[in-house]
Amino acid sequence: MAEALAEESPSVKAQCVGFVFPMHYFGLPLQVEEFLEKLIIYESPYTFAVATCGVPYWGRPFLDAEEILARKKRKLYGKWFLRLVSNYIPYRDIAADWRISIRACLAKRKISKIAEAVRNKEDHSTWQVLKAFCQRYHEKWRGRQSEIDENFICDGEKCTSCGLCEKICPRGNITRPEGSPVWHHNCVECLGCLHICPAEAIDYGEATRGRRRYRHEDVAVRELLR
Ligand SMILES: Cc1cc2nc3c(=O)[nH]c(=O)nc-3n(C[C@H](O)[C@H](O)[C@H](O)COP(=O)(O)O)c2cc1C
Numbered sequence: 525m526a527e528a529l530a531e532e533s534p535s536v537k538a539q540c541v542g543f544v545f546p547m548h549y550f551g552l553p554l555q556v557e558e559f560l561e562k563l564i565i566y567e568s569p570y571t572f573a574v575a576t577c578g579v580p581y582w583g584r585p586f587l588d589a590e591e592i593l594a595r596k597k598r599k600l601y602g603k604w605f606l607r608l609v610s611n612y613i614p615y616r617d618i619a620a621d622w623r624i625s626i627r628a629c630l631a632k633r634k635i636s637k638i639a640e641a642v643r644n645k646e647d648h649s650t651w652q653v654l655k656a657f658c659q660r661y662h663e664k665w666r667g668r669q670s671e672i673d674e675n676f677i678c679d680g681e682k683c684t685s686c687g688l689c690e691k692i693c694p695r696g697n698i699t700r701p702e703g704s705p706v707w708h709h710n711c712v713e714c715l716g717c718l719h720i721c722p723a724e725a726i727d728y729g730e731a732t733r734g735r736r737r738y739r740h741e742d743v744a745v746r747e748l749l750r
């Protein structure tokens with residue numbers, strides 16, 4: 525989606541169109557919202573979405589996606605939450621390894637079921653609870669987007685100037701004039717820079733100090749870079 529957003533008029537024409545994205549602050553990540561707004565969807569008889577998350581059902585990502593798609597006269601037929609490992613470490617540390625293994629196992633099973641349903645072009649809805657509360661919470665977060673990255677700090681002693689934080693940022697929000705990262709207030713809080721740093725030099729205020737960093741074991745660093 526980050527790459528497609530760089531195109532002037534991203535478009536898709538297919539029998540089946542799927543959107544897979546993480547849930548952020550009970551709703552759509554800012555870039556996913558921008559992508560859905562910008563995307564031109566030609567004939568697509570079946571459209572579905574999967575929202576990965578730490579805690580399923582609490583949130584309204586599909587409602588938000590459907591509002592955007594409805595303006596394009598499209599709808600979501602299939603909607604699924606997929607519980608993975610929450611990488612939001614300003615709130616809570618990464619789950620213990622045994623929990624990660626169980627979640628990975630359950631997620632694989634659920635993905636097989638989703639794939640089967642998508643192949644059969646099934647209608648599938650899901651619970652989305654506390655919708656009004658989640659909307660208020662999400663909007664409050666959006667309202668302070670330009671301040672999000674003010675919490676990032678980099679420990680210059682640990683930083684090796686490898687450049688990965690700059691390369692992973694989907695917004696081009698990081699430069700490194702003197703080796704260490706500098707943030708430019710166009711952050712979507714994906715936390716990619718924080719989790720990818722091999723030296724663990726980046727923290728989000730004090731809250732993330734000493735907490736684990738996480739990347740799914742099947743995902744290589746190069747797959748995440750711009
Ligand atoms: C800024 C931010 C906000 C998040 N908000 C939520 C949330 O409201 N509910 C939730 O269940 N998970 C939340 N998460 C966790 C992500 O949904 C989770 O890390 C992601 O879906 C895991 O998929 P991935 O491994 O592909 O990134 C949040 C993560 C970030 C970075």
Ligand code: SF4
Pocket residue numbers: 678682683684685686687688689690703704705720721722723724725726
């Ligand atoms: S990823 Fe970490 S070590 Fe590499 S340049 Fe960024 S802050 Fe420095």
Ligand code: SF4
Pocket residue numbers: 673692693694695696697698707710711712713714715716717718
């Ligand atoms: S969290 Fe880091 S990588 Fe993600 S958008 Fe913000 S600056 Fe870029």
